[in-house]
Amino acid sequence: xxxxDAEAALVARxxxxxxxxxxxxxxxxxxxxxxxxxRFLGSPQVIDEVINDVMFVVWQDASRFELRSKxxxxxxxxxxxxxxKALDRQKRDVPPLPSPTEVARPDDGASALEIREWLGRGLxxxxxxxxxxxxxxxxxxxxxxxxxxxxxxxxxxxxxRMFHARHRLRDILVSLDAVAREKTP
Amino acid sequence: MTSTxxxxxxxxxxxxxxxxxxxxxxxxxxxxxxxxxxLASLTCRKELERLRRLHQLMQRDDxxxxxxDREFDRLMSRIRASEASPQSAAAVGRRGFPWMPYALAxxxxxxxxxxxxxxTLGPSVPHTYETLTNPAPADAAxxxxxxxxxxxxxxxxxxxxxxxxxxxxxxPPAEDGVVTLAFSKDADRAVIVAALKGDPRIQFxxxxxGSDGP
Numbered sequence: 001x002x003x004x005d006a007e008a009a010l011v012a013r014x015x016x017x018x019x020x021x022x023x024x025x026x027x028x029x030x031x032x033x034x035x036x037x038x039r040f041l042g043s044p045q046v047i048d049e050v051i052n053d054v055m056f057v058v059w060q061d062a063s064r065f066e067l068r069s070k071x072x073x074x075x076x077x078x079x080x081x082x083x084x085k086a087l088d089r090q091k092r093d094v095p096p097l098p099s100p101t102e103v104a105r106p107d108d109g110a111s112a113l114e115i116r117e118w119l120g121r122g123l124x125x126x127x128x129x130x131x132x133x134x135x136x137x138x139x140x141x142x143x144x145x146x147x148x149x150x151x152x153x154x155x156x157x158x159x160x161r162m163f164h165a166r167h168r169l170r171d172i173l174v175s176l177d178a179v180a181r182e183k184t185p
Numbered sequence: 186m187t188s189t190x191x192x193x194x195x196x197x198x199x200x201x202x203x204x205x206x207x208x209x210x211x212x213x214x215x216x217x218x219x220x221x222x223x224l225a226s227l228t229c230r231k232e233l234e235r236l237r238r239l240h241q242l243m244q245r246d247d248x249x250x251x252x253x254d255r256e257f258d259r260l261m262s263r264i265r266a267s268e269a270s271p272q273s274a275a276a277v278g279r280r281g282f283p284w285m286p287y288a289l290a291x292x293x294x295x296x297x298x299x300x301x302x303x304x305t306l307g308p309s310v311p312h313t314y315e316t317l318t319n320p321a322p323a324d325a326a327x328x329x330x331x332x333x334x335x336x337x338x339x340x341x342x343x344x345x346x347x348x349x350x351x352x353x354x355x356x357p358p359a360e361d362g363v364v365t366l367a368f369s370k371d372a373d374r375a376v377i378v379a380a381l382k383g384d385p386r387i388q389f390x391x392x393x394x395g396s397d398g399p
Contacts, residue, residue: 027333052256055260056267141210143205163201
């Protein structure tokens with residue numbers, strides 16, 4: 001049985017109001033959602049609130065889920081919708097983010113953690129829509145068709161957003177290449 | 186269209202699809218196209234390496250440990266409060282579940298897989314079946330917990346942990362590793378739950394429907 005089938009079976013049990021199944025689904029997604037939402041929402045408290053909202057909708061709307069998409073696509077779609085709402089609420093309080101070109105490249109001796117932090121700051125310079133596409137592709141492992149479902153947009157829009165995201169990240173991508181070369185003996 | 190233009194066009198399409206070639210979700214003709222272009226085009230190969238590096242960095246899980254139990258309890262409180270409203274239950278009742286037969290079939294398949302998996306432990310992990318699934322204590326009717334062991338906890342460690350709390354597994358683990366446990370009615374449930382929640386070898390503790398807590 002694939003992971004997708006196992007998750008669909010869990011959702012079937014959630015529809016039947018099986019709290020154990022819901023707990024298992026929560027366990028499966030809590031960490032993934034925290035990581036995913038953490039890319040858009042800074043505060044851990046806000047992330048916890050949004051995860052709570054997402055899983056509340058999962059419980060309430062499990063019977064509406066249809067097997068036309070994967071469970072992960074459905075749940076990430078809810079998470080994205082909730083994240084956008086939370087971003088709207090946060091907008092007034094958040095300082096402007098640096099553009100990727102303003103982010104200084106780490107030293108040659110930078111640790112893997114420093115490189116990831118540097119990359120994170122670069123990703124912060126993308127628009128939420130561009131970042132969604134990058135996160136769902138490289139973190140969540142979604143196909144461009146699944147991303148289109150989650151973002152409620154045509155597949156060509158997904159490709160266009162990825163194109164612009166890569167363009168904005170170009171300096172970082174090239175530098176990642178250079179750092180990797182320098183670290184290779 | 187000249188042959189040069191066609192080659193450029195193919196390269197452009199391959200470059201556009203590279204992110205999904207890297208994450209392994211590209212299929213069929215598109216996958217073949219990118220594969221061919223990566224072999225033929227230096228630009229594609231360079232971009233592929235960059236995107237692979239980006240993919241590796243973003244795949245690393247640097248999320249901090251999360252207080253799963255506390256947050257889940259909070260969520261369930263919210264759900265219970267919302268379901269105190271009759272509209273909620275009625276709304277659920279009105280909806281049909283057209284996909285339920287498929288999902289139930291998948292659920293049954295998962296249970297069978299779990300049972301088969303459980304039964305195959307014998308030769309390499311002697312006595313695992315007998316030790317973890319001893320019959321529940323005679324006085325344990327209705328006293329149940331469900332737990333998920335953390336990744337990397339061995340069968341021997343699981344047995345030792347359950348024995349130390351007087352717990353007995355009453356069946357094979359579910360498809361995602363959740364184990365249902367029974368314990369004596371005389372045992373202090375709160376103490377056991379607190380001990381399990383504080384044990385790093387346990388990822389999650391919950392109760393079956395209709396039971397108290399944890």
